[in-house]
Amino acid sequence: MIRFLIKRFVQDYENVSDPEVRAAYGMLSGTLGLINNFVLFALKLTVGLVINSIAVISDAFNNLSDFCTSLIQIFGVKMSCKPPDKNHPQGHGRSEYIASLAVAFVIFSVGTRLFGSSFEKMIRPEQPTVNVTVLVLLSVSVFVKIWMFSYNRSIGERIDSEINKAAAQDSISDAAATFVVVLGTFIGTFTTFPIDGILGLVISFLVMYTGFKIARDSASLLLGRSLSDDAVQKIRKIALSSEVITGVHDLIVHDYGPGKTYASMHAEVSQLSDIVEAHDQVDRIEQKIYKELGVKITIHMDPMESAKPEGKEE
Template sequence: MTKALVRLFIRDADNTRDARVRERYGVLSGAVGIACNVFLFAVKLVIGLLTGAISIAADAFNNLSDGLSCLISIVGFKVAGKAPDAKHPFGYGRTEYIAGLIVAFIIVLVGFEFLKTSFDRIIHPEPVAFSVVLLVILAVSMLVKLWMGAFNSSIGRRIESPVLMAAGQDSRNDVITTSVVVIGMIAGRFTTLPVDGYVGVLVALFIIWAGVGIVRDTVAPLLGEAADPEVARSIEEIVRESDYIVGVHDLIVHNYGAGRSLASLHAEVPSDSDFVAVHEVIDEAEKRVWQRTGVYLVIHMDPIDVNNEHVAALREQVDNVLRSIDEALSMHDFRVVDGERQINLIFDVVVPFTYDEKGKRELMMQIYDRLKEIDVRYNPVVTLDHQM
């Protein structure tokens, strides 16, 4: 079914880097979601009103909020697909995350409203009618939601959309909440306790939990998160394939929406190289990264002395000291300023984010002391930074 819908409604479906193709995927997902959720809302609301089951009514309005979420998702994809302009030279891709955040707030609001209603039902219980027909309809609802979950997740993975992945997870969450509703209906036949109200509370709490999860997923890229490890490793490996480049560091990736990333990186090259040739190699590396990963990369060239045996020996000493302190430490931009009474060892150390300010001060002291133990003339000039 998913493949048939993609073939029918999306031209050039395999070109998922194209903003227009991403927009078509988003609109298709939203339209299918609206159709399915409006149908489920109507069916469950009728059942809830006829039987007086507050948990089913809660589940119905959850479906309605899902339909509204799909509409917001469509608007988000439409805006995200706009071409860059003077005001937003990197495009509108992050609108997709903002749409997801709005959806999350709607879900949380609906959850709190039905939490209140369910508590009221516990305090003022009413009997819930039971029918095999109702169970069949709810079972159909679960099957529809399972398919929607698979549909959204499949498209989300295909275009690398966190919003659609969240929508897929939300559909699977709905299957769980509906299952709880069915359990509540069955239990209501064997007890006078307000099982329906208690089940409604569980459904409401699950809705809130799902909304909070989506908030986390959408706020993270808006605030700025670390580069995906696979993408970072791929970029570094592609750059290292180049002649002249002997090391890379300080990779920073900026996300301007799914499929729209800009990055910068420092590439170490021998200081005695032909820099015209090096410039050409760096241009080629930037192009290869774009072609293979879709990331627009800018490379800064760092000349280093790799053919000086004295400098190489000092670099190895410093590297051994760092690894003896913490295997997670790494070094770059190593330079030496020689003198008779003092040898300045100038370098940057990449430290994990687990180091707090106190830990950093202690680390600096350890580096200083251990290098002084090797040679009292060593004067470490160290800059600490983090892997982005």
């Protein structure tokens, strides 16, 4: 279904490097999140109030927080796709990381509130009233969240969007939480043990952990996460494939948002090399690195008296 929606609402959907296409993907996933999470919130809140279950009500407000995160997602995508200006010459790509961090804070705050209400419910337990219709409705919501996980993960990987990846993590944790609620609500009809409050506590911890994990990943990106070891090795391998480059060092990376990774590096060349030929080869290496890794790199040539043995460049 998500493929049909992408083809229907995202023009030129295969050109994911285009900021406008990325924005269209973000708007689509954000809008789906708004609709799905609001419907799930209304459904679960109604069910929770009818059967007097704090676990279901907690799960409902978890979906309300997801509704808010979808709003933040749309805002973040819009901001990140703004073109560069005088004060932000590298664009606004990091806005997406900031939006992901805001999503994390909303999720974590909801988890702390759910913890308090669930703890109180555990101390003063009330038996929920359950029927088959309630269990079916809650089970359907699990499948909705699994679908949301699927399309957010797909879009996140396709356009390399941290906020979509965060939404995917949140959706799968929500699906697990609701499944636990369904199971616990069913078991709770056969016992006086305060399982409703205990399940509420479990959900609150799950929600808080999701918020913490998203915050950790977003903060790492904002602080300037380095390239993976695999990407660094690929850059070195591509550079050393040139006949004139005998070594590389001082690789520095700057991440300005998805699709906006810049780097600089020193390449060692023999002082006896033809400067024009060496410059042409370095240009080709820069283009090859960008084509294969999406990193816009600037390589500075360092003339060397003699070639260093390969493997001792750094």
